Amino acid sequence: MPVPTNTNANASNQPPLTLTVIGAAGGIGQSLSLLLKTSNYPTTRPVNVNLFDVNTTGLNGVATDLSHMNTQANVKACHSLQDAVTDADLIVIVAGVPRKPGMTRDDLFNINAGIIKNIATNIRQYSRNLDTSLFTLLISNPVNSLLPVLNNVLPSHAHSRCLGITNLDLIRASEFLSELLDTQEKQNIPVIGGHSGNTIVPCFSYSKDYAKLSKDQIDSLIHRVQYGGDEVVQAKNGQGSATLSMAFAAFKVIQLLVPLVLKKIDYVEGAFYLELQNDILGSVKLRNLLNEPELNYFAAPCKINYTGTYLIDYSIINGLNQFEKDVLLPKAIDELKGNAQKGERY
Ligand SMILES: NC(=O)C1=CN([C@@H]2O[C@H](COP(=O)(O)OP(=O)(O)OC[C@H]3O[C@@H](n4cnc5c(N)ncnc54)[C@H](O)[C@@H]3O)[C@@H](O)[C@H]2O)C=CC1
Numbered sequence: 189m190p191v192p193t194n195t196n197a198n199a200s201n202q203p204p205l206t207l208t209v210i211g212a213a214g215g216i217g218q219s220l221s222l223l224l225k226t227s228n229y230p231t232t233r234p235v236n237v238n239l240f241d242v243n244t245t246g247l248n249g250v251a252t253d254l255s256h257m258n259t260q261a262n263v264k265a266c267h268s269l270q271d272a273v274t275d276a277d278l279i280v281i282v283a284g285v286p287r288k289p290g291m292t293r294d295d296l297f298n299i300n301a302g303i304i305k306n307i308a309t310n311i312r313q314y315s316r317n318l319d320t321s322l323f324t325l326l327i328s329n330p331v332n333s334l335l336p337v338l339n340n341v342l343p344s345h346a347h348s349r350c351l352g353i354t355n356l357d358l359i360r361a362s363e364f365l366s367e368l369l370d371t372q373e374k375q376n377i378p379v380i381g382g383h384s385g386n387t388i389v390p391c392f393s394y395s396k397d398y399a400k401l402s403k404d405q406i407d408s409l410i411h412r413v414q415y416g417g418d419e420v421v422q423a424k425n426g427q428g429s430a431t432l433s434m435a436f437a438a439f440k441v442i443q444l445l446v447p448l449v450l451k452k453i454d455y456v457e458g459a460f461y462l463e464l465q466n467d468i469l470g471s472v473k474l475r476n477l478l479n480e481p482e483l484n485y486f487a488a489p490c491k492i493n494y495t496g497t498y499l500i501d502y503s504i505i506n507g508l509n510q511f512e513k514d515v516l517l518p519k520a521i522d523e524l525k526g527n528a529q530k531g532e533r534y
């Protein structure tokens with residue numbers, strides 16, 4: 189059975205843009221790979237979508253299926269992590285186990301931490317771009333603890349390009365508000381903190397319609413965003429967690445980052461879970477504002493250039509209302525510190 193490799197000739201001899209999906213045969217991986225295969229990329233360089241999964245039958249099936257589509261990107265089934273990561277400009281990690289009803293994301297830690305550590309070890313050993321420009325997007329759960337596991341293996345100068353993906357929380361906040369208001373308008377609602385239950389802090393006070401909402405409506409919106417993942421897990425009733433909406437959320441992030449990776453723009457703005465490093469502007473100020481000098485990981489709006497996150501927008505904290513600042517944030521931070529320590533100690 190032939191395994192698809194790049195099908196389009198590289199007439200220009202330009203170096204390809206390489207996007208790698210690890211966990212490509214899974215629920216998120218398949219949908220995300222489809223989106224990446226069918227996307228238009230603003231470049232004349234060849235675009236390679238490298239797929240890897242330990243489920244080799246699933247991997248070959250997905251890669252063969254996608255390879256018949258006459259689109260810009262070439263798909264390649266990689267049969268080792270080394271092959272998948274060596275030339276990557278951007279790696280998306282969706283490998284691991286999803287939740288079943290009754291489980292928390294934290295229940296996935298033991299099994300998924302080993303998977304992430306192995307992937308990180310391969311990135312450290314083989315990625316050509318790790319030291320300069322590689323972006324690594326972590327989707328596997330629990331994100332709050334697994335990003336520290338990833339970072340523990342990778343050199344610290346690469347951490348500002350290792351981003352935990354919380355975009356589904358922002359998308360849910362926007363959509364649930366729109367549904368409640370019965371409008372087509374989709375507002376941007378900042379969501380900060382982390383990616384599980386109480387650590388998810390949706391900031392609905394930033395909505396222009398906040399004053400129209402009752403306290404009960406606000407409480408139920410916050411709860412729905414914090415436990416939106418459970419809503420899908422329960423609906424799927426043992427058949428996994430959010431896959432289609434997550435693939436959409438990840439694709440949006442990749443669409444944002446690709447022009448940066450191609451060096452077509454100087455910086456992008458997005459919200460990510462990441463390590464607070466002293467050399468990222470705004471990190472110290474954010475810790476001071478939160479009165480949390482020991483807080484090592486947090487999700488917040490950031491500015492990112494092609495060498496990584498260079499600014500964390502701490503001003504988000506100043507704009508919060510009293511309830512968000514005094515009730516939601518302290519609960520989130522308590523859990524976030526424990527979640528990060530768990531990963532750091534692994
Ligand atoms: N950050 C977020 O907002 C979200 C995160 N997730 C998380 O994403 C992860 C993946 O979810 P699904 O795609 O639904 O799971 P899935 O079970 O459908 O797919 C996971 C894939 O990973 C592969 N895999 C397992 N170990 C591997 C390894 N060592 N190397 C390469 N591939 C490996 C499996 O063979 C499988 O194909 C889960 O941990 C889930 O909790 C899910 C939704 C949202």
Ligand SMILES: O=C([O-])CC(=O)C(=O)O
Binds near residue numbers: 287
């Ligand atoms: O809830 C889960 O397990 C998957 C997830 O992270 C989400 O849907 O936000």
